[in-house]
Amino acid sequence: MDNITKTPVYTTAAAAMHCEQQQRLCEALSGDGLIVLPGYQKMQLQHDMAALFWQEANFLWLTGVTYPGWVVLIDVATATTVLVRPDLTEVEQLFEGSLSDGEAIHVSGATEVISRAELRERVNAARTKGQILYVLKPETAHELGMQPNPAHRQLLDELQLSDGDYHDITPVLAKVRACKTQAELERITRAIAVSCDSFNAISSAIAQYASEAEITADMTRDFIRAGGRHAYDPIVAGGVHATVLHYDRPTTETLRKDQAVLIDVGAHIDGYNADITRTFYNDAIVDSNVRAAIQRVTETQRHMISFIQPGGSIREFFQRVDDSMMQVLVDLGWLHSGQKDQLSRYFPHAIGHGLGADVHEWFGGYDTFQPGMVLTVEPGIYDAVREIGVRIEDDILVTDRGTENLSIEAELGS
The missing domain is CATH 3.90.230.10 (Creatinase/methionine aminopeptidase superfamily)
Known part of the structure; x- marks a missing residue:
C-alpha cells in the first residue's frame, strides 16, 4: 500500500533548541567559513519501494528536519542558517509527501529556504572569496559490510569539491555534540x-x-x-x-x-x-x-x-x-x-x-x-x-x- 507521509507538527521549542546547537557549532569553529551538510537520501528497498528512512544524525541535530534530500548551509561568522529544499517531482510529492518551506523554517529556526541552484551559487561565491568550506567527509564501507548512504558523496560531486577543497567537520561536530x-x-x-x-x-x-x-x-x-x-x-x-x-x-x-x-x-x-x-x-x-x-x-x-x-x-x-x-x-x-x-x-x-x-x-x-x-x-x-x-x-x-x-x-x- 502506498502512503503519503503526514506532515509532522513542530514547535517553537524545537526551533530554539536547534538554533542553540547551530550557535554552539559556529562558536566551536570561530572565524569565517561556510558549513554545508546534507541530510540523507532515500534508499531503495525493492523496485519502487523505499527502505524505512532515517535522517543523518548530524543534520537532524542541527535542523530537526526529518525528510530526505534537504541540505543545511550555515554562515560561521553570523550563525545564520539557510535550508536547501530538494528538487522533487510531482510524482515524488504525491507518493512520499513533502515539507513546506514554512514548516522547515518553523522546526529549524532557519532564516530562509533556497533551491539547489541557489546552493551551488552561494558555495561558488564562498570559494571565490576564499571562505573555508566545512563538510562531513563521506563515510566508507563499514567493517560489518554495511554500505554508507550516498548523500555526502553526491553533494561533493554536485558542488564539484575534491578532498582538498573543504575541511572535515566531523571531529568538531562530535566534540560539540558530546x-x-x-x-x-x-x-x-x-x-x-x-x-x-x-x-x-x-x-x-x-x-x-x-x-x-x-x-x-x-x-x-x-x-x-x-x-x-x-x-x-x-x-x-x-x-x-x-x-x-x-x-x-x-x-x-x-x-x-x-x-x-x-x-x-x-x-x-x-x-x-x-x-x-x-x-x-x-x-x-x-x-x-x-x-x-x-x-x-x-x-x-x-x-x-x-x-x-x-x-x-x-x-x-x-x-x-x-x-x-x-x-x-x-x-x-x-x-x-x-x-x-x-x-x-x-x-x-x-x-x-x-x-x-x-x-x-x-x-x-x-x-x-x-x-x-x-x-x-x-x-x-x-x-x-x-x-x-x-x-x-x-x-x-x-x-x-x-x-x-x-x-x-x-x-x-x-
Whole structure:
C-alpha cells in the first residue's frame, strides 16, 4: 500500500533548541567559513519501494528536519542558517509527501529556504572569496559490510569539491555534540522513560510470553503509541540466540523456561534515543549457571558505574572495566586468572558508547568524562557452547558531582 507521509507538527521549542546547537557549532569553529551538510537520501528497498528512512544524525541535530534530500548551509561568522529544499517531482510529492518551506523554517529556526541552484551559487561565491568550506567527509564501507548512504558523496560531486577543497567537520561536530544541553537531556530522558515503561510491562508478564516475536510486538506497540519507534532493530533473544550480539530475527518458536531472555531495546522519540538491555529469567526454573552469570554481570555493572566521575580518565575507565570483566569470568570458571588474552572471547564488545541523536556516539575526543555526557554501561558475557548470553545496559548521565542512572527505573527482573 502506498502512503503519503503526514506532515509532522513542530514547535517553537524545537526551533530554539536547534538554533542553540547551530550557535554552539559556529562558536566551536570561530572565524569565517561556510558549513554545508546534507541530510540523507532515500534508499531503495525493492523496485519502487523505499527502505524505512532515517535522517543523518548530524543534520537532524542541527535542523530537526526529518525528510530526505534537504541540505543545511550555515554562515560561521553570523550563525545564520539557510535550508536547501530538494528538487522533487510531482510524482515524488504525491507518493512520499513533502515539507513546506514554512514548516522547515518553523522546526529549524532557519532564516530562509533556497533551491539547489541557489546552493551551488552561494558555495561558488564562498570559494571565490576564499571562505573555508566545512563538510562531513563521506563515510566508507563499514567493517560489518554495511554500505554508507550516498548523500555526502553526491553533494561533493554536485558542488564539484575534491578532498582538498573543504575541511572535515566531523571531529568538531562530535566534540560539540558530546555534552548535551538541557533541552537535549529532556528529550533523551523522555525516550528512556518510554523505554523503561515498556521494559517493566514485559518484566511483570515475562512468564506469560511464548516467543521472542510476542515480546517484540508488544514493545513495538508501546513505542508507536508514545509517538516514537525503535531506535534500532530490537534485540529479543532467548537462550543461545543471546550469544549473537546483534540478533534481530525474533522467532515464533516457544521460549524455554529454563533459559534467559536478553532484551536490548530503546525508543527513538523527538530525534533522540534510549538504549537499554535487561536479561530476564524465571528464578525458580532457570539453569543455575545462567542465574550465576546474570547475577555476576548485574553486580559488576553497578560497580562499573561508580568508576565514572566528572574529570575522570576515560582510558582508565575502560582499563578498569576489563579488569572487572576478567574477574567475573574467573569467578564463573569460564577463564583462569592467567588468561586475560582470552577476555575478548567472552566479552567481545566495548563497555559502552555515547548516546543522543545517534544511538552510538563518540566521546568527542575528550580524554576525561565531562558533565552533560550521556553514555551506556553495558557489560556482557557470551558463550554459544554454554548457550548463555547475558548483558545489562543502562544509560548514564555525567553530572557536576558524579552520575545519574537515567534508566534505573527499568526493572532487572528475576
